[in-house]
Amino acid sequence: MTTKTFNPLSADYQQNPYEAYKYLREQRVLFVPELNSWWVGRYEDVRGIANQPGVFSNEKFHEISLGEFDYAPEAESLVASDPPIHTRLRRLVNPAFRPARLLSLAEKIKKIIDSKIDPLVTPGHTFDFQHDFSELIPLDVIALFMNTDLSRVQDFRRWSSTMLSASQRASMTPAQHDNIRLAIRESRAYFLALIAERRKNPGDDVISDFVRAADAGDSLTDEEILSLAILLLNGGNETTAHLLGSVMAVLWDHPEQFEIIKNNPARIPDAIDEVLRYEAPVQTVFLWTMREVEVGGVTIPKDAAVIGCWGSANRDERQFKDPDTFNIDREKRGHMAFGFGPHFCLGNMLGRQEVIASLARVMERMPTLRRATTGPIEWLPSYWVRGPRTLMVTV
Ligand code: HEM
Numbered sequence: 001m002t003t004k005t006f007n008p009l010s011a012d013y014q015q016n017p018y019e020a021y022k023y024l025r026e027q028r029v030l031f032v033p034e035l036n037s038w039w040v041g042r043y044e045d046v047r048g049i050a051n052q053p054g055v056f057s058n059e060k061f062h063e064i065s066l067g068e069f070d071y072a073p074e075a076e077s078l079v080a081s082d083p084p085i086h087t088r089l090r091r092l093v094n095p096a097f098r099p100a101r102l103l104s105l106a107e108k109i110k111k112i113i114d115s116k117i118d119p120l121v122t123p124g125h126t127f128d129f130q131h132d133f134s135e136l137i138p139l140d141v142i143a144l145f146m147n148t149d150l151s152r153v154q155d156f157r158r159w160s161s162t163m164l165s166a167s168q169r170a171s172m173t174p175a176q177h178d179n180i181r182l183a184i185r186e187s188r189a190y191f192l193a194l195i196a197e198r199r200k201n202p203g204d205d206v207i208s209d210f211v212r213a214a215d216a217g218d219s220l221t222d223e224e225i226l227s228l229a230i231l232l233l234n235g236g237n238e239t240t241a242h243l244l245g246s247v248m249a250v251l252w253d254h255p256e257q258f259e260i261i262k263n264n265p266a267r268i269p270d271a272i273d274e275v276l277r278y279e280a281p282v283q284t285v286f287l288w289t290m291r292e293v294e295v296g297g298v299t300i301p302k303d304a305a306v307i308g309c310w311g312s313a314n315r316d317e318r319q320f321k322d323p324d325t326f327n328i329d330r331e332k333r334g335h336m337a338f339g340f341g342p343h344f345c346l347g348n349m350l351g352r353q354e355v356i357a358s359l360a361r362v363m364e365r366m367p368t369l370r371r372a373t374t375g376p377i378e379w380l381p382s383y384w385v386r387g388p389r390t391l392m393v394t395v
Contacts, residue, residue: 003027008383009034015379017283017386018324021312028296037305038298041312043319043336045295049287049308051341053082056287056306058343064286064305065384069166069177071184071230075223079231079343086342092220093228093346096209102349105144109354112140113361121365121395126372129391130245134358138240141354142232147205148194159187160233167384191229195222206232232347240351242281242380242387243272244358249377249388250275250326252370257328262363268356271328276314277335278326283311283386285339310336311386366395 001023007013013020024030024041031038040046049056061080062070078089116136120127127133139156143149162183169177194207202208210225220228251258251271261267287306292299300306314335315323321332338345345351362369372392380389 003030006030006032006039007034008032008039011381014381014383015376017311017383018315021309021315024309024312025316029298029300032307035305035307037307038295038300039307039309040295041309041316042296043313043316046285046308046310046313046336047340049295049306050285050336050339050343053086053342055290055293057082057290058086058287060288060305061286064288066163066166067169069163069169069180069184071163071187071234072223072227075221075227077227077231078346079235083342088218089220089224089228090342090346091215092213092218093210095213096206097346097349099349101206102353105141106353106357108144109141109357110361112144113137113354113358114365116140117361117365123368123395125395126392127395129248129369129393130241130388131390133362134241134244134391135238137244137354137358138237138351139233141240141350142236145206145232145350146194146229147203147207152190155186155190156233157237159183159230160237163187163230164234164238167382187230187233188226191226192222194229195225235345236347236351238385238387239281239347240354242385243276243351244355245388245391246279246281246386247272247275247355247359248362248393249391250279254326257326260328261359262367265360265363267328268359269352272352272355272359273333273335274326274328274330276337277320277330277333278314279386280311280314280335280337281385281387282337282339283382284309284384285343310339369393369395 001020006020006023021041024039028042028045029038029040040049058080059082062077076085076089078086078093081089116133120133139153140150143153143156162180166180195211198208198211202211207229210220210228213220261271285308287308289300289302289304289306291302314337317323338348370393372394378389380387
């Protein structure tokens with residue numbers, strides 16, 4: 001590998017970025033002309049840039065990832081803001097994710113999972129685990145979290161995947177751009193109506209919590225709640241679905257460790273934590289320099305895009321012993337699959353809870369489930385998100 005061949009847009013890289021990450025860590029910082037951005041891959045460096053918001057800003061997160069297709073440009077966004085704006089939003093939003101609320105949803109989440117397994121359990125049935133199972137769960141859970149009408153989940157799915165596709169906008173047709181605009185228009189109208197309704201009749205759900213949120217005379221505006229609602233839809237959907245697919249793919253690749261979990265389901269959280277390290281669903285973070293700054297001896301100019309690689313940091317040999325070995329007994333943890341610093345994933349407990357419960361129910365209800373094909377997993381064509389594109393299995 002050379003600096004010239006380090007290309008996150010290439011198919012080879014996207015199918016297996018880990019050799020390229022090794023090179024990135026050796027070089028410490030690389031400029032990638034195709035993406036006009038500086039790439040950082042060592043654990044300590046990624047941690048450092050994610051935790052210095054005054055120098056490496058999140059403010060351009062949407063501008064870099066979604067461009068003109070920002071779904072709520074009129075409001076400050078939780079994920080695309082820096083302190084003190086971010087601190088204020090996070091303080092108002094945090095209580096909605098309290099552990100007691102998540103615990104109270106456990107039985108209902110299990111019911112959602114069972115309802116997706118029910119049509120699949122016939123012995124000998126072959127299906128796409130990713131498309132027919134993993135992808136169906138997170139949006140039902142978000143609808144439950146918001147206590148919204150389940151009949152709109154199909155729309156949630158279309159809106160969320162269409163809006164997220166804006167990261168590929170440069171290679172899209174005008175008709176596809178129109179589609180993104182339509183998804184933004186429809187989702188905005190839906191959530192603004194929902195917020196108005198919850199202002200009149202608040203209940204026990206996350207949108208009502210946002211409506212009620214108050215701190216030292218401060219509260220959230222409708223536009224801020226709109227931005228948050230769509231962020232939950234976009235941030236909590238594909239991440240969780242990709243994690244679930246990767247969990248199955250990695251466990252089938254490591255049958256001796258899968259056996260340990262089958263014999264002792266209390267080890268499921270350890271296995272999921274190690275998959276988060278080994279195949280992080282979110283591989284990169286998009287930052288922006290507020291001034292000229294040095295990282296690892298390399299000077300990065302002011303107003304430059306900097307991409308930190310969680311996926312590379314999680315495989316850093318300086319941090320993890322035998323980083324390319326999947327090992328659920330690993331002693332040293334501390335992966336950064338949920339980010340690091342002020343923007344640490346707000347939904348990490350919910351996401352984990354969904355995937356733990358899903359794996360447990362799959363093991364109980366489809367104990368003989370196995371891959372229907374041999375050969376390597378086909379991964380999503382992306383340098384940003386990671387998960388199986390498809391995963392054919394037989395019951
Ligand atoms: C289980 C899979 C998930 C993974 C791997 C994941 C990963 C991440 C990462 C890496 C970040 C940091 C982004 C940054 O630094 O700019 C983040 C932030 C965030 N995530 Fe997650 N996430 C997951 C599930 C969820 C779920 C289920 C929700 C909610 C329903 C959620 C909501 C959020 C929100 C709101 C933020 C922004 C927090 C802030 O800016 O303060 N995530 N997530």
